[in-house]
Every structure is written in structure tokens, then in C-alpha cells.
Amino acid sequence: MVNILESYAYNNGLKNINPQIKILFAFITLIVSLIAVSPVVPLIIAFFIFLLLFFEAKIPISVYLKFMSIPLLFGVFNIIFMTLFFGISEPWVNLGFLNLIAYKDGFNLGLLVFSRMIGCVSCMAFLILTTPVSELLFLAESFKVPKIVTEISLLMYRYIFVFLEEARTMYHAQETRCGYSGIKKSLKSLGLLISNLFIRSWTRGDAIYLSMQSRGYNGSIKVFHTNNKLGFKPILMILFFESLLLLGVYLTREFQLI
Numbered sequence: 001m002v003n004i005l006e007s008y009a010y011n012n013g014l015k016n017i018n019p020q021i022k023i024l025f026a027f028i029t030l031i032v033s034l035i036a037v038s039p040v041v042p043l044i045i046a047f048f049i050f051l052l053l054f055f056e057a058k059i060p061i062s063v064y065l066k067f068m069s070i071p072l073l074f075g076v077f078n079i080i081f082m083t084l085f086f087g088i089s090e091p092w093v094n095l096g097f098l099n100l101i102a103y104k105d106g107f108n109l110g111l112l113v114f115s116r117m118i119g120c121v122s123c124m125a126f127l128i129l130t131t132p133v134s135e136l137l138f139l140a141e142s143f144k145v146p147k148i149v150t151e152i153s154l155l156m157y158r159y160i161f162v163f164l165e166e167a168r169t170m171y172h173a174q175e176t177r178c179g180y181s182g183i184k185k186s187l188k189s190l191g192l193l194i195s196n197l198f199i200r201s202w203t204r205g206d207a208i209y210l211s212m213q214s215r216g217y218n219g220s221i222k223v224f225h226t227n228n229k230l231g232f233k234p235i236l237m238i239l240f241f242e243s244l245l246l247l248g249v250y251l252t253r254e255f256q257l258i
Contacts, residue, residue, distance in 0.1 A: 004063060005067070005128055005129060006132070006133075006161075008057075008059055008063065008129050008130075009128065009129060009130065009131060009132045009133070010132050012057040012058060012059060012129065012130050013056050013057045013058040014056055014057045014130040015130065017130075017234075018231070018234075019131050019135040019136065019139055020139060021231075021234045021235070021238070022126070022127060022130055022131050023127065023131070023136070023139065024235070024238060025126075025238050025241075026123045026124070026126055026127040027123070028238065028242050029045055029049075029119075029123050029242065029245070030119075030120050030123040030124070032045070032242060032245045032246060032249065033045050033115075033116055033119030033120050033123065034116060034120060035249065036112075036115070036116065036119070036249050036252075037112070037249065037253050038112065038249075038252040038253060038254070038255040038256070039111050039112050039114070039115030039116075039255075039257070040115075040248065040252040040255055041119075041245055041248045041249050041252060042115035042116050042118060042119030042120075043115050043118065043119070044245075044248065045119040045122060045123070045245065046115075046118045046119050046122040049122040049123065049125065049126045050064065050122070052126065053125070053126060053129060053130075057129065057130050059129050063129075064125065064129075067125050067128075067129070068118075068121065068122070068125065071117060071118060071121045072118065074117075075113075075114035075117050075118060076114070078110055078113055078114055078117075079107065079110035079111060079113075079114050080110070081110070082106045082107070082109050082110030082113065083102045083103060083106045083107040083110050084100050084101070084102055084103075084106065085106070086103070086105075086106040086109055086110070087101070087102070087103015087104070087105050087106035087107075088103070088105060089103055089104060089105045090103075090104075091103060092104040092107065092258075104258050107257075107258060108256045108257060108258065111257060133154070133157050134154065137150040137153055137154055138150075140153075147220070151220070158208075159201075159205055162201060162204050162205055162208065163197075163201050165204075166197060166200050166201050166204055167193070167197055170193050170196065170197065170200070171193060174189045174192070174193065
């Protein structure tokens, strides 16, 4: 999944847009989603970003749904949990056969938390799927973040792929030797994989560092970044869109589903 996200970050319909515009849009929209007092606006944000990613960025629906599957699952469990255990008003539904009681105010609170979470995760999905990490780190330097921090962050991000590649290679090697043909063999193979993964990743990382030094690495990594101008029109469009969202937050401040 990490490889897929990185691939679409470099190859999408919005890749040529100034990353500052995308960061501005994502973070302001995220803040609006957080301050919403009803689930309407956060869900509108999530739906709008879905349309933006599908029609403009050309991100396949399957990739987006896979990215959002865990937050959605967690959000559904959150609604159920808060409906059953966070109510203080009159009972809504009495599940006598399970000795549980559902509350309306607990459901409304759970739905609000769910919508906020989905809205915020959608904003982060937009940023991750349309902006490479190297662009984000370059912008961090422009905001006076110490260079050593961005360098370490970039190396850590790179070594995530090294770690995953080693784990995948070892897993496939074990699988071809029937290492996961039974519960006992699976546990033994998993233990061997975990015990050797760190050592192999360390060795692979050391080899990569030596190869970087042989190519002139002196503690500074040069990365490509876009030089698109920060236009005035996109900023006005973002401000207009966020104003509409804030108006929606105000108009739906007393909305409750039940």
C-alpha cells in the first residue's frame, strides 16, 4: 500500500499544482472539519474530497477505499461504542437480550466524532495522494524547519521501503518452501522472519548508505521540487470554499440525525 501511495503521489492529475496550495487547502479544511458541531459539514468535506481525487487527481476508487477502510471501520465501532456507553438521556433502544441500552445522545455524539474523523482523514488522504513527501519536506525547509530534521525525515521515509522490501522478500522465500502450510510452521516461520528482519534491514541500509557516499553524499540530499507560482486565483477559490463551509457549520450547528 505504501508503494501504491507513493506512486500516485508522483503520478496524479494534481501533481503540477503548487504544493503550497494543496497544503493550505488540506489544513484549513481539516480545521473546519474539527470545529464543526454537527456531522453535516465534515461528511460534505469527505464527499467533496472523494470527488476531487476521483475526477481531478484520477485516483482509482479502489485505492481510495483501501486507504479509508481502516478509519471507516474504526469509526463504525466508535459509533456503536458511544451509542451504548456514552448516553445520559432517556434510553433509545433497550437490547434486553444482550443487557445493553442504546442512547440517542450517545449515537449523535458518536456520529459527530465519526464524521469529524472521516473529514480529517480525507484531508490527509488528499495531501498524501497528490503531494510527494519530498515536496512536503522542501516546503518544511522554507518554513525554517532545521535541515537536519528534514534530512532525517527523508532518510526514515526511504528506509520504510527498505524494511518492507526485505520483509516481503523473506516472506515469499518462506512461502515457497511451505513455511506457512500449518499453524505450527506459520508461527515458527513468523518468528524467524521477525528475528532476522532487523539484521537484514540494518545490513541493507548500511549498503545503501555506502552507495550514497560513493556517489558524493555529503550530508545533504538534493530533491526535485516544482517551481509553480503561487497564484492569487487558487487562494481566492480556497477562501471562498472555506467560507461556504464555515457558513454551513453555522447553519447546521443544531442539526441532529435523531
